[in-house]
Amino acid sequence: MLILLLALSIAGIYTCSLIILHLQNRDSPVGAKLCSTDGKFNCDKVLRSDLGKISKNIHLADIGLAYFIFQSLFIIFESINGRMANCINVITFPCLFAFALTFFSFGYQAFLIRSWCKLCLIIAGIIWMQQLVLILGYAFRTDTHKDYFSQNAFRPDHLSSFLMLAATMAIASIWFFIKGLMATAGEAVTLKRKLYLFKKNANIFRAALKTQRTIDTTIWEDDFLLGSRNASTQLMVALDPYCPPCAREYKEILQLLQLFPDTILVVIRFHVSPNMDKTTNAVRHLLQEYHSTPITRQPQILERWFSTLSPDKPETSNPVLLLQKYQQWFEESKILHTPTFFINGHEFPKLYELSDLKMLMAKFLKRPLKFSHIRESQ
Numbered sequence: 001m002l003i004l005l006l007a008l009s010i011a012g013i014y015t016c017s018l019i020i021l022h023l024q025n026r027d028s029p030v031g032a033k034l035c036s037t038d039g040k041f042n043c044d045k046v047l048r049s050d051l052g053k054i055s056k057n058i059h060l061a062d063i064g065l066a067y068f069i070f071q072s073l074f075i076i077f078e079s080i081n082g083r084m085a086n087c088i089n090v091i092t093f094p095c096l097f098a099f100a101l102t103f104f105s106f107g108y109q110a111f112l113i114r115s116w117c118k119l120c121l122i123i124a125g126i127i128w129m130q131q132l133v134l135i136l137g138y139a140f141r142t143d144t145h146k147d148y149f150s151q152n153a154f155r156p157d158h159l160s161s162f163l164m165l166a167a168t169m170a171i172a173s174i175w176f177f178i179k180g181l182m183a184t185a186g187e188a189v190t191l192k193r194k195l196y197l198f199k200k201n202a203n204i205f206r207a208a209l210k211t212q213r214t215i216d217t218t219i220w221e222d223d224f225l226l227g228s229r230n231a232s233t234q235l236m237v238a239l240d241p242y243c244p245p246c247a248r249e250y251k252e253i254l255q256l257l258q259l260f261p262d263t264i265l266v267v268i269r270f271h272v273s274p275n276m277d278k279t280t281n282a283v284r285h286l287l288q289e290y291h292s293t294p295i296t297r298q299p300q301i302l303e304r305w306f307s308t309l310s311p312d313k314p315e316t317s318n319p320v321l322l323l324q325k326y327q328q329w330f331e332e333s334k335i336l337h338t339p340t341f342f343i344n345g346h347e348f349p350k351l352y353e354l355s356d357l358k359m360l361m362a363k364f365l366k367r368p369l370k371f372s373h374i375r376e377s378q
Contacts, residue, residue, distance in 0.1 A: 012068035
């Protein structure tokens with residue numbers, strides 16, 4: 001008898017798990033087949049109805065899962081300890097209560113929702129079979145056992161009842177906590193996926209660019225240029241040699257240059273101070289390196305710098321005019337922090353990260369971005 005009850009409890013655990021997975025849009029093959037919409041059968045309509053939810057993250061299937069788990073554990077525990085009669089006494093009332101709830105479920109599906117859930121019907125069938133097992137088990141017991149049950153019916157061992165209730169509450173609380181974490185993680189994954197699809201849309205990016213402030217895209221003859229000089233996409237970067245975020249973002253710039261060597265031009269504009277401080281000296285060193293390095297190796301100049309933050313040669317040049325142009329450009333462009341990015345003269349939208357350009361550049365090949373200003377090089 002207890003073996004049948006245990007088998008039905010395990011079947012209840014499995015079916016409740018299918019319902020929970022379905023509600024999380026993670027159907028198993030069995031769940032997907034059972035929950036397919038077919039005529040009067042519509043699992044989603046029933047499971048996602050107001051009656052199916054106790055709160056935002058707690059569903060009746062969660063209560064059912066806790067019920068069957070602890071029923072299974074209690075049957076195993078009492079059987080091991082040889083208290084089979086007491087076990088039946090303890091689980092009889094919960095089974096009767098669950099049996100009564102099935103009639104309410106039938107009425108709700110038949111008259112209010114007017115759709116049926118196959119998984120819900122399976123749960124109801126399991127509860128009915130458990131009730132039938134209890135009735136038959138009592139009917140076919142020996143006279144000794146019948147006398148015991150007639151004298152002790154609905155008077156189970158109080159300690160066992162308390163332990164079952166406490167265990168049920170404890171594990172249910174743990175499950176609800178875990179499910180809450182899973183729901184939060186699932187929402188985060190869904191949001192991340194939606195954000196990815198949003199950022200991947202080139203038309204949305206173009207529309208966002210139009211709302212951004214613009215700057216002059218004129219390229220100077222002595223600019224620090226990386227990439228193709230004839231590229232249709234220009235990335236202008238306001239950068240400080242001692243800025244940690246600049247060092248991190250420069251790794252993304254190197255990847256863009258490697259992936260799209262013929263379609264992107266990176267223009268570096270350095271932050272300098274009116275005084276000859278260490279930042280200005282670093283810029284002097286970088287410019288000196290730039291003008292003495294072959295074009296193919298120029299992208300590695302800043303890479304080396306950010307890895308050491310110290311010059312490997314003394315500065316021998318002092319491009320005063322260029323340093324003044326940098327300072328003036330920062331003031332006119334109202335650069336408040338580094339790094340700041342401008343793509344074809346438009347400030348990079350704050351919602352996007354530089355790494356997002358890797359999935360947008362391929363689309364810009366077919367339809368290049370327009371420049372905010374188009375002027376000849378000075």
